[in-house]
Amino acid sequence: MAVNLVAPEAEKLLRVNGIRLATASAGIKKPGRHDVVLFEMVEGTQTAAVYTQNAFCAAPVILAKDHQSSSPSRFLLINSGNANAGTGEQGLLAAKACCEAVADIAAVNASTVLPFSTGVIGQPLPVDKIVAVLPQAFDSLAADNWLAAARGIMTTDTLPKAQSTQVNIDGQLITITGISKGSGMIRPDMATMLAYIATDAAIEKPVLQDILNSAMAESFNRITVDGDTSTNDACVLMATGKAGNATVSDLNTVDGQNLLKAITDICRFLAQAIVRDGEGATKFITINVEQGQTAEECRQVAYTIAHSPLVKTALFASDPNWGRILAAVGRSGITDFDLSGVTIHIGDVCIVASGQPAEDYTEKKGQQVMSESEVIISVSLGRGEAVDQVWTCDFSYDYVKINAEYRT
Amino acid sequence: MAVNLVAPEAEKLLRVNGIRLATASAGIKKPGRHDVVLFEMVEGTQTAAVYTQNAFCAAPVILAKDHQSSSPSRFLLINSGNANAGTGEQGLLAAKACCEAVADIAAVNASTVLPFSTGVIGQPLPVDKIVAVLPQAFDSLAADNWLAAARGIMTTDTLPKAQSTQVNIDGQLITITGISKGSGMIRPDMATMLAYIATDAAIEKPVLQDILNSAMAESFNRITVDGDTSTNDACVLMATGKAGNATVSDLNTVDGQNLLKAITDICRFLAQAIVRDGEGATKFITINVEQGQTAEECRQVAYTIAHSPLVKTALFASDPNWGRILAAVGRSGITDFDLSGVTIHIGDVCIVASGQPAEDYTEKKGQQVMSESEVIISVSLGRGEAVDQVWTCDFSYDYVKINAEYRT
Numbered sequence: 001m002a003v004n005l006v007a008p009e010a011e012k013l014l015r016v017n018g019i020r021l022a023t024a025s026a027g028i029k030k031p032g033r034h035d036v037v038l039f040e041m042v043e044g045t046q047t048a049a050v051y052t053q054n055a056f057c058a059a060p061v062i063l064a065k066d067h068q069s070s071s072p073s074r075f076l077l078i079n080s081g082n083a084n085a086g087t088g089e090q091g092l093l094a095a096k097a098c099c100e101a102v103a104d105i106a107a108v109n110a111s112t113v114l115p116f117s118t119g120v121i122g123q124p125l126p127v128d129k130i131v132a133v134l135p136q137a138f139d140s141l142a143a144d145n146w147l148a149a150a151r152g153i154m155t156t157d158t159l160p161k162a163q164s165t166q167v168n169i170d171g172q173l174i175t176i177t178g179i180s181k182g183s184g185m186i187r188p189d190m191a192t193m194l195a196y197i198a199t200d201a202a203i204e205k206p207v208l209q210d211i212l213n214s215a216m217a218e219s220f221n222r223i224t225v226d227g228d229t230s231t232n233d234a235c236v237l238m239a240t241g242k243a244g245n246a247t248v249s250d251l252n253t254v255d256g257q258n259l260l261k262a263i264t265d266i267c268r269f270l271a272q273a274i275v276r277d278g279e280g281a282t283k284f285i286t287i288n289v290e291q292g293q294t295a296e297e298c299r300q301v302a303y304t305i306a307h308s309p310l311v312k313t314a315l316f317a318s319d320p321n322w323g324r325i326l327a328a329v330g331r332s333g334i335t336d337f338d339l340s341g342v343t344i345h346i347g348d349v350c351i352v353a354s355g356q357p358a359e360d361y362t363e364k365k366g367q368q369v370m371s372e373s374e375v376i377i378s379v380s381l382g383r384g385e386a387v388d389q390v391w392t393c394d395f396s397y398d399y400v401k402i403n404a405e406y407r408t
Numbered sequence: 409m410a411v412n413l414v415a416p417e418a419e420k421l422l423r424v425n426g427i428r429l430a431t432a433s434a435g436i437k438k439p440g441r442h443d444v445v446l447f448e449m450v451e452g453t454q455t456a457a458v459y460t461q462n463a464f465c466a467a468p469v470i471l472a473k474d475h476q477s478s479s480p481s482r483f484l485l486i487n488s489g490n491a492n493a494g495t496g497e498q499g500l501l502a503a504k505a506c507c508e509a510v511a512d513i514a515a516v517n518a519s520t521v522l523p524f525s526t527g528v529i530g531q532p533l534p535v536d537k538i539v540a541v542l543p544q545a546f547d548s549l550a551a552d553n554w555l556a557a558a559r560g561i562m563t564t565d566t567l568p569k570a571q572s573t574q575v576n577i578d579g580q581l582i583t584i585t586g587i588s589k590g591s592g593m594i595r596p597d598m599a600t601m602l603a604y605i606a607t608d609a610a611i612e613k614p615v616l617q618d619i620l621n622s623a624m625a626e627s628f629n630r631i632t633v634d635g636d637t638s639t640n641d642a643c644v645l646m647a648t649g650k651a652g653n654a655t656v657s658d659l660n661t662v663d664g665q666n667l668l669k670a671i672t673d674i675c676r677f678l679a680q681a682i683v684r685d686g687e688g689a690t691k692f693i694t695i696n697v698e699q700g701q702t703a704e705e706c707r708q709v710a711y712t713i714a715h716s717p718l719v720k721t722a723l724f725a726s727d728p729n730w731g732r733i734l735a736a737v738g739r740s741g742i743t744d745f746d747l748s749g750v751t752i753h754i755g756d757v758c759i760v761a762s763g764q765p766a767e768d769y770t771e772k773k774g775q776q777v778m779s780e781s782e783v784i785i786s787v788s789l790g791r792g793e794a795v796d797q798v799w800t801c802d803f804s805y806d807y808v809k810i811n812a813e814y815r816t
Binding site for chain 1: 462494528530717724735739740765804808809
């Protein structure tokens with residue numbers, strides 16, 4: 001029941017020169033489901049990555065950080081169905097064993113393999129099952145397996161999430177394709193969210209990391225489903241350098257900015273897709289906060305609204321109970337907050353003007369705009385020029401159902 | 409479906425000498441329901457009060473603060489069904505009109521009347537309906553109407569909440585009786601929560617405020633249902649001075665401490681009753697955090713767990729998905745957090761010891777302790793001696809149902 005999101009068409013997902021992918025069925029949680037995904041990157045590929053900020057990092061995150069900072073990466077090994085988190089020393093050994101198995105087959109160093117896991121926390125990773133399907137995965141590596149990979153990393157997602165674009169850089173048509181997963185436990189600064197974006201452009205490693213950081217700030221770090229963050233989140237950006245462009249070594253050039261914009265667009269699509277497929281989501285909500293003193297306080301207000309279960313259930317019910325939005329703004333903790341400057345709109349319907357209930361507001365207008373599948377809540381704080389934006393979804397019976405029955 | 413909570417028996421609610429109460433049916437939201445409550449305090453009564461910290465205060469809160477600080481209070485006028493919040497200048501005029509109507513009948517100054525409202529936000533208060541039933545309310549003022557008053561202030565509460573106790577002060581048996589309401593939009597620093605506690609003890613006004621502040625910190629400010637705070641919360645403590653004790657003028661005496669303990673016990677009962685009747689609650693959860701560097705960081709961890717929809721839905725499902733508790737601890741934002749000192753128990757079942765999964769943990773043990781109606785989650789941070797405690801409830805289908813359909 002994703003909101004205005006459909007499964008991507010395989011033929012619209014463009015191959016990225018230098019990247020091959022494969023999936024396999026290890027039977028980690030559900031028999032028959034493709035739950036192992038292998039990425040192969042051509043030699044010379046640069047990578048940038050961002051990881052969860054949860055103090056309890058899952059074992060694969062600890063290892064991926066270590067490997068990615070010490071060696072050029074050649075493989076990503078991702079499994080769904082088991083997060084290998086809260087598994088202590090054994091979990092670290094399990095993640096290592098998986099990396100070594102990939103390395104053995106490919107005859108590379110294990111530190112060139114980055115491991116990722118998503119799924120249930122606190123259960124031992126079935127290493128043997130994963131290792132057993134690796135030869136088959138290697139045999140089926142191909143450049144056009146993006147949709148299968150997008151499916152392979154899903155957990156409670158109802159749809160695969162993937163997108164491609166192309167942009168001209170240094171006279172070369174370069175390609176960017178990315179996939180993502182995650183539908184609950186999503187909030188800023190990474191969540192149970194995995195995303196892998198690859199381009200065939202040649203980009204210097206520090207510039208690649210800058211691009212990823214900047215793109216994250218405008219995409220994955222602006223979404224929230226339930227305010228929870230996971231132990232396993234990761235986003236990897238790969239640049240194979242096979243497109244033939246002169247290596248981009250400065251972000252502040254026309255090429256650098258065009259590349260940044262194209263990659264940010266892909267990330268924003270993938271991030272919004274996660275919210276559109278939020279657990280139990282029936283509506284996609286954009287929260288704009290403007291006229292703040294700082295972007296931080298705009299975000300603070302936006303997230304207080306976005307995390308309010310009362311606002312989210314009212315959105316689910318298409319109930320213009322705008323008092324709940326007003327209450328959330330009021331408790332967001334902004335200092336020296338003069339309410340007389342506050343204006344709040346739902347869509348184009350003004351509900352609060354200059355801190356007072358809008359005179360021409362009617363329940364009918366409110367209901368109409370709340371019943372749309374895409375709702376925009378705009379708050380103007382009237383105390384500065386900063387703006388920020390957050391995307392979230394509503395809170396339905398199905399959210400509870402999905403999360404109460406996740407492991408059964 | 410309140411958790412281990414039953415309606416109080418009328419005969420167990422003790423009269424407080426100097427307090428009379430009445431209820432009336434003004435038809436504010438539901439015809440026939442008693443939705444107006446009037447408290448009459450004998451002349452000489454001292455009052456202390458705490459109000460919502462939401463920047464958007466409802467009109468009655470603004471007026472009650474003003475009245476209570478400027479004059480000795482003689483009446484409380486409370487209505488349910490309409491919060492008179494988000495109603496701007498008109499709302500303030502409406503609250504004033506209600507106070508004046510009470511004052512006219514009683515031949516007192518309007519500033520001796522404190523107004524309180526709870527219910528839907530953003531709709532005009534039906535002043536005429538309320539004023540029309542005031543004569544009848546005055547006629548039925550009686551000392552034994554506590555249970556009716558507890559019912560009269562209810563909104564989505566399924567049960568009235570009230571409790572009495574007695575304590576010996578200066579050789580006199582003094583009585584304390586209190587009522588509370590609130591079942592959603594509850595979180596620390598007041599929520600959509602109203603509480604009125606009265607004693608016949610003689611207590612100096614500054615001591616009374618100290619007692620209320622201290623009791624609040626150990627009760628109403630330690631509960632959370634959904635992390636939302638309301639525009640309307642208030643808690644009033646009244647001391648009529650009719651018990652005949654020598655006026656308590658110092659909290660740091662045996663009498664002062666005995667009084668504090670008795671009032672705190674009543675507040676804790678009333679606060680926990682709100683959580684036990686939390687919207688859709690099926691379990692009562694106590695979260696203990698110990699060995700923190702400061703009580704603040706203990707609270708931070710406790711509230712991160714208590715507000716996690718993933719933890720709350722797992723509790724609803726009796727699913728020992730303890731990884732969600734671990735993830736919440738990990739993202740609680742404590743600085744320089746060494747996980748190797750962390751131990752987590754659910755009931756007496758250890759799930760994490762010294763930052764590692766507990767070796768003797770089994771799914772069966774976890775399930776058993778999670779399926780109780782009272783669940784205690786204990787987190788030891790291993791970095792200090794501070795402790796704190798928070799009470800919450802689980803998150804069920806009914807929470808969504810109640811809040812999606814509140815106004816229909």
